[in-house]
Amino acid sequence: MESRDGAAVALPTSVPLTRKYPWLGELARFGGGMVFLWPSIILFGAFIFYPLIKSVYLGFFVSDPFGRGQEFVGFDQYRQVLTSSEFRKSLLVTVLFAFYTVPTGLALGLVFALLANQRLRGALFFRTVFSSTIAASVAVAAVMWLMLLNPSAGIVNWALGQFDLPRVNWLTDPQWRESWDSGPALMAVSLTTIWLNIGFTTLILLAALQNIPDELYESARVDGASPWSILRHITLPMLSPALLFVVVISTIIAFQSFGQIHILTRGGPLDATDVIVYSIYSDAFINFEYGAAAVKAVALFLLVLTFTLVQFRFLERRVFYR
Amino acid sequence: MTLRTHYGRWLRVALTYAVLILGALLVLLPIYLAVVNSLLPKEDAISYPPKLFAPHPQWINFKKAMDAVPLGRYMFNSAVQAGVITIGQLVTSTLAAYAFAFMRFRFRNFLFILFLSTLMVPWEVTIVPNFQTVQLMGDKFGGYILSLDSYQALTIPFLASAFGTFLLRQHFLTIPLELRDAAAIDGYGHLRFLWHVVLPLSKPALGTLAVFSFLQSWNQYLWPLLVTNSDNYRTVQIGLAGLASQEIDSINVVMAGTVIALLPMLIIIVLFQRQLVRGLMSGALKG
Numbered sequence: 325m326e327s328r329d330g331a332a333v334a335l336p337t338s339v340p341l342t343r344k345y346p347w348l349g350e351l352a353r354f355g356g357g358m359v360f361l362w363p364s365i366i367l368f369g370a371f372i373f374y375p376l377i378k379s380v381y382l383g384f385f386v387s388d389p390f391g392r393g394q395e396f397v398g399f400d401q402y403r404q405v406l407t408s409s410e411f412r413k414s415l416l417v418t419v420l421f422a423f424y425t426v427p428t429g430l431a432l433g434l435v436f437a438l439l440a441n442q443r444l445r446g447a448l449f450f451r452t453v454f455s456s457t458i459a460a461s462v463a464v465a466a467v468m469w470l471m472l473l474n475p476s477a478g479i480v481n482w483a484l485g486q487f488d489l490p491r492v493n494w495l496t497d498p499q500w501r502e503s504w505d506s507g508p509a510l511m512a513v514s515l516t517t518i519w520l521n522i523g524f525t526t527l528i529l530l531a532a533l534q535n536i537p538d539e540l541y542e543s544a545r546v547d548g549a550s551p552w553s554i555l556r557h558i559t560l561p562m563l564s565p566a567l568l569f570v571v572v573i574s575t576i577i578a579f580q581s582f583g584q585i586h587i588l589t590r591g592g593p594l595d596a597t598d599v600i601v602y603s604i605y606s607d608a609f610i611n612f613e614y615g616a617a618a619v620k621a622v623a624l625f626l627l628v629l630t631f632t633l634v635q636f637r638f639l640e641r642r643v644f645y646r
Numbered sequence: 647m648t649l650r651t652h653y654g655r656w657l658r659v660a661l662t663y664a665v666l667i668l669g670a671l672l673v674l675l676p677i678y679l680a681v682v683n684s685l686l687p688k689e690d691a692i693s694y695p696p697k698l699f700a701p702h703p704q705w706i707n708f709k710k711a712m713d714a715v716p717l718g719r720y721m722f723n724s725a726v727q728a729g730v731i732t733i734g735q736l737v738t739s740t741l742a743a744y745a746f747a748f749m750r751f752r753f754r755n756f757l758f759i760l761f762l763s764t765l766m767v768p769w770e771v772t773i774v775p776n777f778q779t780v781q782l783m784g785d786k787f788g789g790y791i792l793s794l795d796s797y798q799a800l801t802i803p804f805l806a807s808a809f810g811t812f813l814l815r816q817h818f819l820t821i822p823l824e825l826r827d828a829a830a831i832d833g834y835g836h837l838r839f840l841w842h843v844v845l846p847l848s849k850p851a852l853g854t855l856a857v858f859s860f861l862q863s864w865n866q867y868l869w870p871l872l873v874t875n876s877d878n879y880r881t882v883q884i885g886l887a888g889l890a891s892q893e894i895d896s897i898n899v900v901m902a903g904t905v906i907a908l909l910p911m912l913i914i915i916v917l918f919q920r921q922l923v924r925g926l927m928s929g930a931l932k933g
Contacts, residue, residue: 350751350752353749353750353751353752354751354752354753356749356751356836357745357749357751357754357757360741360742360744360745360749360836361741361742361745361757363737363738363741363742363805363806364738364739364741364742364761364806364811365757367738367802367803367805367806368760368761368764368806368808370779370803371772371776371779371802371803371804372764372767372772373764374775374779375771375772375774375775375776375779376767376771376772378775378778379771379772379774379775382774382775432669435665435669436666436669439662439665439666439669440666442662444659444662444663444666450666450669450670451919451923452915452916452919453670453673453674454669454670454673455915455919455922456673456674456677456912456915456916457673458861458915459861459908459911459912459914459915460677460908460911460912461864461865461867461883461907461908461911462865462867462883463865463867463882463883463884463886463887463907464883464886464904464907464908465676466887467886467887467890467900467901467903467904468676468677468679468680468901468904469676470890470900471679471680471683471897471900471901472675472676472679474692474897476692476694477691477692477693477694477696477897478696479675479679479696482694482695482696519673519676522673523915527922527923530923531922531923531924534923551658576768579768580768580769580770582770582867582868583867583868583883583887586867586868586871586887587887587890601770601868604770604773604774605773605868608773608774608777609777609872614774614778617774618774618775621770621771621772621773621774622771624768624770624771625767625768625771628766628768628771629766632766
């Protein structure tokens with residue numbers, strides 16, 4: 325009885341034939357697998373692999389301002405777009421944005437998950453509250469923060485006023501100071517994003533925490549370990565696969581952010597929040613420069629790929645798998 | 647000694663609660679203020695200091711929001727979009743995960759890695775060619791298959807999911823192979839085994855995938871922004887952004903629209919929080 329061999333069960337009459345021609349059985353098995361796989365393969369091919377290759381191809385052509393004629397320019401457009409000061413600014417803004425949002429989000433999610441996972445009265449309530457922001461869409465979150473960050477009536481500036489701090493024009497000031505590259509607008513977009521992602525991070529870490537077997541904690545307690553050393557030597561190592569997952573996924577999410585920027589700042593003021601995805605959008609769908617947008621899309625793909633591989637390489641060593 | 651440890655424990659619990667309550671306040675504050683502002687009269691909603699309560703709720707704001715833009719229609723469109731994508735992903739992911747978990751054929755591992763590699767391609771990277779594909783299909787086939795401003799454009803590109811396939815495969819691998827052998831002896835083919843044995847055993851994983859797919863598609867922004875341009879197909883996210891820029895002077899009305907857009911998802915999350923955590927536990931995140 326070939327246990328995993330579907331063809332032998334499904335097509336019993338073909339047994340003599342397949343004994344004569346072994347490749348027939350193999351073909352039948354492959355066909356059997358394809359029966360289950362073709363919907364996904366066609367969709368991935370049409371909407372992920374084909375467009376990925378076409379993006380690379382589109383980068384070789386310059387479109388006229390009306391998106392009609394296309395002229396082949398080879399690598400010229402890649403060189404031109406990728407070395408432009410505009411793209412360099414976008415790259416910097418994108419990386420800064422990830423730098424603002426990923427570590428903060430991870431730290432908050434970890435603290436919330438660790439505390440809400442304890443055996444306390446009302447723990448379930450807190451778990452629900454902390455996971456609740458995954459219900460908010462990027463549009464809902466951005467419109468809410470539009471209200472909170474309102475320069476004259478928003479609660480953020482009101483809170484700053486309570487500490488005698490000056491009001492900030494969160495969405496319209498490009499820079500804190502002349503010499504700084506980032507400003508309140510990027511901070512505002514980051515705050516919105518951190519809030520939006522808290523739910524996801526906390527939920528993943530809560531699930532991972534509940535997967536840690538109780539016996540580990542009990543034997544540590546019997547050995548007289550302090551809560552601090554239990555955290556350091558049991559909880560965090562056991563949590564490390566989930567932490568790696570959260571870091572990788574939230575970095576990818578950060579590099580893909582668009583909605584909050586479209587609603588809050590439209591890439592402005594003075595390109596202060598013009599992340600790569602936003603500049604792809606404005607190149608392609610406002611200026612109809614498909615070629616330039618495609619070049620940036622390829623660059624974004626390589627950026628995400630590099631970051632993910634680097635994170636895996638450097639963090640995986642610290643990850644403890646069972 | 648006992649007194650000291652007892653005191654230390656009490657202090658730790660108090661500190662834990664302090665941080666938990668502070669965190670909960672910060673997380674809930676935006677949602678709370680959105681609700682308060684959705685119930686305030688216009689002049690109170692943009693006043694300084696910000697109002698923290700709405701003693702005389704103005705329910706009319708919700709009607710104003712519904713009148714300013716067809717929010718009901720947008721919600722319906724979003725529900726169709728998210729519903730179709732969710733069902734589609736459940737079907738395609740189940741089939742693919744079954745093949746990867748229970749069948750043996752040439753190139754299986756290669757194909758599985760190919761599936762996983764799609765997770766590395768952000769959707770934003772492919773939007774320009776995908777937009778052109780939809781545009782071209784519309785021009786060629788007159789909108790029968792795929793065209794701009796249609797439910798097909800909102801859903802078809804997302805009907806397969808590598809995440810879903812991976813999640814379900816990991817779960818299917820926990821089902822003992824002896825079950826497959828026993829079913830085969832009873833004359834079950836793959837489809838009957840899948841339907842009568844595997845699916846009933848996989849309800850938690852399927853539920854988790856369903857909630858995630860629904861949330862993710864309901865919350866889409868960039869793609870619906872690009873492919874819809876009439877109220878007939880516009881989703882609630884794009885409608886909400888439109889409401890916010892159209893009624894920029896009436897924060898209360900904008901917040902009423904925001905609450906309407908948020909509420910259905912919030913209810914789903916509160917109801918399914920436990921299942922979500924449980925599904926994630928048994929799912930892809932294990933070691």
